Amino acid sequence: DARVTQTPRHKVTEMGQEVTMRCQPILGHNTVFWYRQTMMQGLELLAYFRNRAPLDDSGMPKDRFSAEMPDATLATLKIQPSEPRDSAVYFCASGLVSGQGAGEQYFGPGTRLTVT
Amino acid sequence: GIQVEQSPPDLILQEGANSTLRCNFSDSVNNLQWFHQNPWGQLINLFYIPSGTKQNGRLSATTVATERYSLLYISSSQTTDSGVYFCAGGKNFGNEKLTFGTGTRLTIIP
Numbered sequence: 001d002a003r004v005t006q007t008p009r010h011k012v013t014e015m016g017q018e019v020t021m022r023c024q025p026i027l028g029h030n031t032v033f034w035y036r037q038t039m040m041q042g043l044e045l046l047a048y049f050r051n052r053a054p055l056d057d058s059g060m061p062k063d064r065f066s067a068e069m070p071d072a073t074l075a076t077l078k079i080q081p082s083e084p085r086d087s088a089v090y091f092c093a094s095g096l097v098s099g100q101g102a103g104e105q106y107f108g109p110g111t112r113l114t115v116t
Numbered sequence: 117g118i119q120v121e122q123s124p125p126d127l128i129l130q131e132g133a134n135s136t137l138r139c140n141f142s143d144s145v146n147n148l149q150w151f152h153q154n155p156w157g158q159l160i161n162l163f164y165i166p167s168g169t170k171q172n173g174r175l176s177a178t179t180v181a182t183e184r185y186s187l188l189y190i191s192s193s194q195t196t197d198s199g200v201y202f203c204a205g206g207k208n209f210g211n212e213k214l215t216f217g218t219g220t221r222l223t224i225i226p
Contacts, residue, residue, distance in 0.1 A: 042218050043204075044216075045214070107158075110157055
């Protein structure tokens with residue numbers, strides 16, 4: 001049963017601390033997306049990768065957020081330093097882009113981040 | 117960017133009732149998905165439906181791409197259908213990101 005996995009599932013940290021969230025996309029998928037969900041903003045895209053290359057990170061505050069794909073099986077989203085306004089659920093999704101187009105995205109269970 | 121509008125924002129129904137959820141797009145999309153976010157927060161894929169009609173059990177969806185809208189039908193509602201339903205759309209070929217609507221919160225009362 002192929003699925004996207006994310007760790008940790010929950011994270012509580014103090015303002016100013018570094019937070020790293022990890023995602024393992026579905027094997028064989030070549031696109032990875034990071035979304036953030038808050039009550040105020042809903043679901044919004046932060047960044048996405050195709051074949052491990054960053055294609056769009058316009059939704060991400062670049063002064064404190066960074067996203068990488070060290071290899072095809074791992075994507076990371078890092079916040080340094082964290083702030084209370086970063087409290088949200090962070091979702092990773094993966095999909096397969098082929099000659100027929102983008103196809104379906106599949107979401108992981110999310111990381112619920114609370115910054116105090 | 118694309119704007120996605122969902123209606124109604126909230127819907128409360130008795131178990132067994134039918135419902136229709138709507139999603140309008142400000143621009144043409146050729147990647148369209150419906151999701152159900154359950155009470156535990158998990159986003160569950162319902163349909164990938166850039167055009168046409170699909171059915172899966174009590175759920176079906178129709179997308180009229182030329183008129184930039186999609187409909188999700190839920191028949192014979194069950195309490196487990198409660199949650200938030202999102203539609204999301206995007207362009208294709210080089211810009212695969214999805215723009216989400218604000219969701220329809222569905223509550224099914226026993």
